[in-house]
Amino acid sequence: MQRNENGGIIISCDFCGTDWDEELSMIEGHKGSVLCLACLTQALDNTQPAEDTFQCTLCLSGHPADTKRWLHPDAKPSPGRNPDAPLCWDCIRLAAKGFHKDSDVEFRWDSSKYPKQV
Numbered sequence: 001m002q003r004n005e006n007g008g009i010i011i012s013c014d015f016c017g018t019d020w021d022e023e024l025s026m027i028e029g030h031k032g033s034v035l036c037l038a039c040l041t042q043a044l045d046n047t048q049p050a051e052d053t054f055q056c057t058l059c060l061s062g063h064p065a066d067t068k069r070w071l072h073p074d075a076k077p078s079p080g081r082n083p084d085a086p087l088c089w090d091c092i093r094l095a096a097k098g099f100h101k102d103s104d105v106e107f108r109w110d111s112s113k114y115p116k117q118v
């Protein structure tokens with residue numbers, strides 16, 4: 001997400017609240033939402049079925065209950081963090097592909113390990 005602080009715009013990961021330092025690898029979603037690589041790597045292996053319907057923070061799509069989603073388990077409260085930020089499986093896969101293609105990012109993923117949700 002973006003916020004104004006002391007007249008400047010600060011970009012931060014919605015999920016963990018880490019401020020962007022122009023070095024961190026991050027991917028942008030809709031409405032200025034942002035996902036960092038650290039959160040993406042966690043999300044890949046820690047999705048859970050949603051207890052209720054939810055709206056994904058990155059793509060803003062609504063998803064039914066029991067759809068795979070990820071929530072940051074222990075993010076510290078921070079002005080850069082979205083306190084209610086679920087992430088859908090489609091976005092996780094898309095972000096993983098995005099980071100995978102970026103030669104500046106040390107992240108490779110094996111799509112066969114992470115099947116598309118049916």
Ligand SMILES: [Zn+2]
Pocket residue numbers: 013014015016017018035036037038039040
């Ligand atoms: Zn993050």
Ligand SMILES: [Zn+2]
Pocket residue numbers: 056057058059060061087088089090091092
């Ligand atoms: Zn999504």
